[in-house]
Amino acid sequence: MSLSAKKRGEIHRTDSAMPCGEIRYCGMALVLGVLFFSQAAVQAEEPEDAWTVLNKHTVELVQQGRYEEAFANAQKATAQARVRFGLNHLTTAKAMNNLANLYAARGNFVASQDLYEKVLKIETEQLGAEASALGDTLFNLARIHWMNKDAAGAKPLLERALGIKTKNSLQETPEVKNIRDLLTQVKNA
Numbered sequence: 001m002s003l004s005a006k007k008r009g010e011i012h013r014t015d016s017a018m019p020c021g022e023i024r025y026c027g028m029a030l031v032l033g034v035l036f037f038s039q040a041a042v043q044a045e046e047p048e049d050a051w052t053v054l055n056k057h058t059v060e061l062v063q064q065g066r067y068e069e070a071f072a073n074a075q076k077a078t079a080q081a082r083v084r085f086g087l088n089h090l091t092t093a094k095a096m097n098n099l100a101n102l103y104a105a106r107g108n109f110v111a112s113q114d115l116y117e118k119v120l121k122i123e124t125e126q127l128g129a130e131a132s133a134l135g136d137t138l139f140n141l142a143r144i145h146w147m148n149k150d151a152a153g154a155k156p157l158l159e160r161a162l163g164i165k166t167k168n169s170l171q172e173t174p175e176v177k178n179i180r181d182l183l184t185q186v187k188n189a
Helices: 003-008 023-034 039-045 050-063 067-085 090-106 109-127 132-147 151-167 174-188
Strands: none
Touching (some): 090 109, 090 132, 109 132
Protein backbone atom coordinates (compact mmCIF):
# COMPACT_ATOMS: atom_id res chain seq x y z
CA MET A 1 0.00 0.00 0.00
CA SER A 2 1.36 3.40 -0.86
CA LEU A 3 1.99 6.02 1.77
CA SER A 4 -0.60 8.19 0.05
CA ALA A 5 -3.14 5.37 0.36
CA LYS A 6 -2.31 5.03 4.05
CA LYS A 7 -2.81 8.74 4.60
CA ARG A 8 -6.17 8.54 2.83
CA GLY A 9 -7.27 5.64 5.05
CA GLU A 10 -7.82 3.34 2.12
CA ILE A 11 -7.41 -0.35 1.66
CA HIS A 12 -5.51 -1.07 -1.55
CA ARG A 13 -4.19 -4.37 -2.76
CA THR A 14 -0.94 -3.77 -4.55
CA ASP A 15 0.91 -7.00 -3.94
CA SER A 16 1.61 -9.43 -6.73
CA ALA A 17 -1.43 -10.61 -8.60
CA MET A 18 -2.97 -13.98 -8.00
CA PRO A 19 -3.87 -16.12 -10.98
CA CYS A 20 -7.54 -16.24 -11.90
CA GLY A 21 -9.59 -18.32 -9.52
CA GLU A 22 -7.18 -18.38 -6.58
CA ILE A 23 -8.93 -15.54 -4.79
CA ARG A 24 -11.62 -17.91 -3.52
CA TYR A 25 -8.95 -19.70 -1.50
CA CYS A 26 -6.83 -16.69 -0.62
CA GLY A 27 -9.57 -14.07 -0.45
CA MET A 28 -9.35 -13.46 3.25
CA ALA A 29 -5.56 -13.33 3.03
CA LEU A 30 -6.09 -10.62 0.41
CA VAL A 31 -8.14 -8.62 2.91
CA LEU A 32 -5.57 -9.12 5.65
CA GLY A 33 -2.88 -7.96 3.26
CA VAL A 34 -4.72 -4.84 2.22
CA LEU A 35 -6.80 -3.86 5.21
CA PHE A 36 -4.05 -1.91 6.93
CA PHE A 37 -4.34 1.82 6.99
CA SER A 38 -3.08 4.63 9.14
CA GLN A 39 -5.71 5.14 11.79
CA ALA A 40 -3.69 8.05 13.12
CA ALA A 41 -3.95 9.83 9.78
CA VAL A 42 -7.72 9.38 9.79
CA GLN A 43 -7.93 10.70 13.36
CA ALA A 44 -5.83 13.73 12.46
CA GLU A 45 -8.03 14.58 9.48
CA GLU A 46 -11.50 13.97 10.89
CA PRO A 47 -13.28 14.13 14.23
CA GLU A 48 -14.28 10.82 15.82
CA ASP A 49 -17.60 10.42 14.01
CA ALA A 50 -19.72 7.42 13.12
CA TRP A 51 -17.85 6.81 9.86
CA THR A 52 -14.44 6.89 11.52
CA VAL A 53 -15.56 4.52 14.27
CA LEU A 54 -17.10 2.09 11.76
CA ASN A 55 -14.04 2.20 9.53
CA LYS A 56 -11.67 1.50 12.44
CA HIS A 57 -13.88 -1.30 13.63
CA THR A 58 -13.88 -2.86 10.15
CA VAL A 59 -10.08 -3.05 10.24
CA GLU A 60 -10.17 -4.57 13.74
CA LEU A 61 -12.69 -7.19 12.65
CA VAL A 62 -10.57 -8.22 9.67
CA GLN A 63 -7.47 -8.44 11.84
CA GLN A 64 -9.44 -10.72 14.19
CA GLY A 65 -10.57 -12.92 11.29
CA ARG A 66 -14.22 -11.91 11.69
CA TYR A 67 -14.81 -11.34 7.99
CA GLU A 68 -18.59 -11.48 7.80
CA GLU A 69 -18.85 -8.87 10.55
CA ALA A 70 -16.19 -6.79 8.82
CA PHE A 71 -18.17 -6.90 5.59
CA ALA A 72 -21.38 -5.79 7.33
CA ASN A 73 -19.44 -3.05 9.10
CA ALA A 74 -17.88 -1.85 5.83
CA GLN A 75 -21.36 -1.61 4.33
CA LYS A 76 -22.47 0.54 7.27
CA ALA A 77 -19.34 2.71 6.99
CA THR A 78 -20.04 3.29 3.29
CA ALA A 79 -23.64 4.25 4.04
CA GLN A 80 -22.49 6.62 6.79
CA ALA A 81 -19.91 8.23 4.51
CA ARG A 82 -22.50 8.79 1.78
CA VAL A 83 -24.84 10.50 4.25
CA ARG A 84 -22.21 12.53 6.10
CA PHE A 85 -19.88 13.50 3.25
CA GLY A 86 -21.96 13.07 0.09
CA LEU A 87 -21.60 10.84 -2.95
CA ASN A 88 -18.60 12.63 -4.50
CA HIS A 89 -16.37 13.06 -1.46
CA LEU A 90 -12.97 11.42 -1.06
CA THR A 91 -13.98 9.97 2.31
CA THR A 92 -16.91 8.26 0.61
CA ALA A 93 -14.45 6.95 -1.97
CA LYS A 94 -12.30 5.54 0.89
CA ALA A 95 -15.28 3.70 2.31
CA MET A 96 -16.31 2.40 -1.12
CA ASN A 97 -12.75 1.25 -1.83
CA ASN A 98 -12.63 -0.67 1.45
CA LEU A 99 -15.97 -2.31 0.69
CA ALA A 100 -14.81 -3.12 -2.87
CA ASN A 101 -11.80 -4.97 -1.44
CA LEU A 102 -14.07 -7.00 0.82
CA TYR A 103 -16.38 -7.81 -2.10
CA ALA A 104 -13.33 -8.96 -4.09
CA ALA A 105 -12.20 -11.13 -1.19
CA ARG A 106 -15.63 -12.77 -1.23
CA GLY A 107 -15.34 -13.40 -4.97
CA ASN A 108 -18.08 -10.90 -5.89
CA PHE A 109 -16.15 -9.25 -8.69
CA VAL A 110 -19.18 -7.54 -10.24
CA ALA A 111 -19.92 -5.55 -7.08
CA SER A 112 -16.22 -4.94 -6.54
CA GLN A 113 -15.71 -3.63 -10.07
CA ASP A 114 -18.73 -1.34 -9.79
CA LEU A 115 -17.38 0.21 -6.59
CA TYR A 116 -13.82 0.59 -7.94
CA GLU A 117 -15.21 2.39 -10.99
CA LYS A 118 -17.11 4.79 -8.72
CA VAL A 119 -13.99 5.35 -6.62
CA LEU A 120 -11.99 6.06 -9.77
CA LYS A 121 -14.57 8.63 -10.92
CA ILE A 122 -14.56 10.42 -7.55
CA GLU A 123 -10.76 10.43 -7.29
CA THR A 124 -10.42 11.73 -10.85
CA GLU A 125 -12.89 14.54 -10.18
CA GLN A 126 -11.45 15.46 -6.78
CA LEU A 127 -7.71 14.86 -7.28
CA GLY A 128 -7.14 15.17 -11.02
CA ALA A 129 -6.41 12.63 -13.74
CA GLU A 130 -2.74 12.12 -12.79
CA ALA A 131 -3.02 11.78 -8.99
CA SER A 132 -1.05 8.93 -7.46
CA ALA A 133 -4.18 7.58 -5.76
CA LEU A 134 -5.61 6.81 -9.18
CA GLY A 135 -2.74 4.41 -9.82
CA ASP A 136 -3.81 2.32 -6.83
CA THR A 137 -7.46 2.28 -7.89
CA LEU A 138 -6.58 1.53 -11.50
CA PHE A 139 -4.46 -1.41 -10.33
CA ASN A 140 -7.32 -2.75 -8.18
CA LEU A 141 -9.76 -2.39 -11.07
CA ALA A 142 -7.32 -4.06 -13.48
CA ARG A 143 -6.95 -6.99 -11.06
CA ILE A 144 -10.72 -7.50 -11.13
CA HIS A 145 -10.68 -7.51 -14.94
CA TRP A 146 -7.79 -10.00 -14.87
CA MET A 147 -9.58 -12.27 -12.39
CA ASN A 148 -12.59 -12.19 -14.71
CA LYS A 149 -10.26 -13.35 -17.51
CA ASP A 150 -10.59 -9.97 -19.25
CA ALA A 151 -7.00 -9.23 -20.28
CA ALA A 152 -8.19 -6.68 -22.85
CA GLY A 153 -9.92 -4.70 -20.09
CA ALA A 154 -7.02 -5.02 -17.67
CA LYS A 155 -4.23 -3.93 -20.01
CA PRO A 156 -5.14 -0.23 -20.54
CA LEU A 157 -5.87 0.18 -16.83
CA LEU A 158 -2.46 -1.23 -15.92
CA GLU A 159 -0.69 0.90 -18.53
CA ARG A 160 -2.37 4.00 -17.15
CA ALA A 161 -1.58 2.97 -13.55
CA LEU A 162 2.06 2.39 -14.49
CA GLY A 163 2.25 5.79 -16.18
CA ILE A 164 0.85 7.54 -13.13
CA LYS A 165 2.99 5.66 -10.61
CA THR A 166 6.25 6.06 -12.55
CA LYS A 167 5.55 9.74 -13.16
CA ASN A 168 5.02 10.31 -9.43
CA SER A 169 8.02 8.30 -8.23
CA LEU A 170 11.64 8.19 -9.29
CA GLN A 171 12.14 4.83 -7.58
CA GLU A 172 11.01 1.35 -8.53
CA THR A 173 8.55 0.99 -5.65
CA PRO A 174 6.85 -2.30 -4.73
CA GLU A 175 3.65 -0.86 -6.19
CA VAL A 176 5.32 -0.18 -9.55
CA LYS A 177 6.86 -3.67 -9.53
CA ASN A 178 3.46 -5.24 -8.88
CA ILE A 179 1.88 -3.24 -11.69
CA ARG A 180 4.67 -4.28 -14.06
CA ASP A 181 4.35 -7.93 -12.99
CA LEU A 182 0.61 -8.03 -13.62
CA LEU A 183 1.00 -6.14 -16.90
CA THR A 184 3.53 -8.76 -18.04
CA GLN A 185 1.05 -11.54 -17.16
CA VAL A 186 -1.73 -9.76 -19.02
CA LYS A 187 0.42 -9.21 -22.12
CA ASN A 188 1.46 -12.87 -22.11
CA ALA A 189 -2.12 -14.11 -21.81
